[in-house]
Amino acid sequence: MIALRQILLLLGKDLRIEARTRQALALVLVLGILIVVVLALGLQGGNARGGLSATAILWVAYLFGGAMCFEKTMAVETHDGALAGLLMAPMDRGVIYLSKLLANLVLMATLAIVITPVGVVLFGFDLSRAPLAFASVVGASLIGYAAIGTLFSGLVASSRLSGGLLAVVVFPLSLPLVIASTQLLKGVFEHGNALDASAMGVIVAFDVIFLTVSWIVFELVIEP
Amino acid sequence: MRAMLLESSIRLNTHAAAGVTDVCIRAERLGKVIDGRMVLKDLSFEVARGMIVSVLGANGAGKSTLLKLLATLTSPTSGRLELFGRPPDGARSRARIGLVGHETMLYRDLTALENVMLTARLHGVPEARARALTMLDRLGVAERAGDAVRNLSRGTAQRVAIARALVHGPDLLIADEPFTGLDVGSCGVVERVFSEFRARGGTIVMSGHDVEQALRLGEHVLLLMEGRLASSEASHRIEASNLRKRIGGRE
Incomplete structure (x- = not known):
């Protein structure tokens, strides 16, 4: 109960800071929309309608937007040594991980809610046949992506490594997630298919493994 | 030995x-x-x-x-x-430890009071708001409690940082x-x-x-x-x- 209260306190702190500065969300939304629009224009709209191209373009927006979320939410802790103050609180460092994970998920969910309609307009996605399937696939995929992104954003914040390295590490690690997710979304868009259990299993397994490992390892990577 | x-x-x-x-x-x-x-x-x-x-x-x-x-x-x-x-x-x-660091360790987009209250609440201090205000008052910065840390001078922020370090006793x-x-x-x-x-x-x-x-x-x-x-x-x-x-x- 105490840990849950601490997670909510830290999540509230991050969301309050974001509500006041609007730094992360504004940038992430602009970037996401730009990616979808530019790729739509580059692929001349109709050529990418439905299918793999359309889902891949959505994923490009999620990947880059997500990487920016990870960096921005952790950057709050690096100004003025705030991270050291947080690490002095009497709580497991996994609490910090889970609160950052939730903050990232809130931002990424907002990104998905905004750019999906843009994709519908530009690429003609048909979500009406299986909206819940679409939401389940995207939701489960973003959880896994946020799990590794939050871990590595902590590592980057604690080291002298540059922020650009985050994407270099996180993108390849997300590959199984992206492949399984794009296959599932292709089916959803083209045929309104029910979810393929084996592909969904890959995403859920990815989520469980990386959430557990990241929660445990975060203790070791985070340093003031 | x-x-x-x-x-x-x-x-x-x-x-x-x-x-x-x-x-x-x-x-x-x-x-x-x-x-x-x-x-x-x-x-x-x-x-x-x-x-x-x-x-x-x-x-x-x-x-x-x-x-x-x-x-x-x-x-x-x-x-x-x-x-x-x-x-x-x-x-x-x-x-049982309070830390005043080389840097202020405060969130610049939160107010002085919110910063001190956050630490108090993470430590489970009862009546965190009252306790935080008391500490800010002791450090002579109670009148700046509602100001964002980014708007405080280095010296005032430092006193808020000390209030934050001591708020949980x-x-x-x-x-x-x-x-x-x-x-x-x-x-x-x-x-x-x-x-x-x-x-x-x-x-x-x-x-x-x-x-x-x-x-x-x-x-x-x-x-x-x-x-x-x-x-x-x-x-x-x-x-x-x-x-x-x-x-x-x-x-």
Whole structure:
């Protein structure tokens, strides 16, 4: 109960800071929309309608937007040594991980809610046949992506490594997630298919493994 | 072994005479290696509960690293550290420690009150808002409680940082250059707060560069040179000019 209260306190702190500065969300939304629009224009709209191209373009927006979320939410802790103050609180460092994970998920969910309609307009996605399937696939995929992104954003914040390295590490690690997710979304868009259990299993397994490992390892990577 | 240990230790036991014999900090041959460089070497000392200890030394002598070790923010590479009579045990130890860092450690987009309240709530302090306001008032910054930290001067932010470090009623305050950015009046306020904290049985280990201030506030002075404990003496036995010369000679 105490840990849950601490997670909510830290999540509230991050969301309050974001509500006041609007730094992360504004940038992430602009970037996401730009990616979808530019790729739509580059692929001349109709050529990418439905299918793999359309889902891949959505994923490009999620990947880059997500990487920016990870960096921005952790950057709050690096100004003025705030991270050291947080690490002095009497709580497991996994609490910090889970609160950052939730903050990232809130931002990424907002990104998905905004750019999906843009994709519908530009690429003609048909979500009406299986909206819940679409939401389940995207939701489960973003959880896994946020799990590794939050871990590595902590590592980057604690080291002298540059922020650009985050994407270099996180993108390849997300590959199984992206492949399984794009296959599932292709089916959803083209045929309104029910979810393929084996592909969904890959995403859920990815989520469980990386959430557990990241929660445990975060203790070791985070340093003031 | 025990005899060897006592021989190598420098005991800061002046407070024992006043009846305060509990050991707050016990360090035995502490060492810390960072990026392959030995930053701290073989530090052994004890600090009794209720003392104010000043840690002095030239830049790069290892003061901040030592304070980070004592605050349990990092672990020693070698040696043994005990806080409150036992090895540091994570959250339980941290609950009894307050830290004033080299930086303010505040969130610049939160108000002074929100920053202090956040720490109070994370520590489970009852009536966190009232307690936070009390601490800000003690540090003389209550009238700026509603201002975002980004709009505060360095000195005011530093006083908020000290309020944040003390809001949960710690037993040990680790302060890395706590007087940074403070004007003369603010220094007086912080010195008074430190004295009150000590009078209630709190222990303070602080670093700084102002020799006179260190001797005036600290009952004991630990002098670090190139990561080693060069001396440990009661403040009243130290000549300020000599100490300044020893530190300056290394800078």
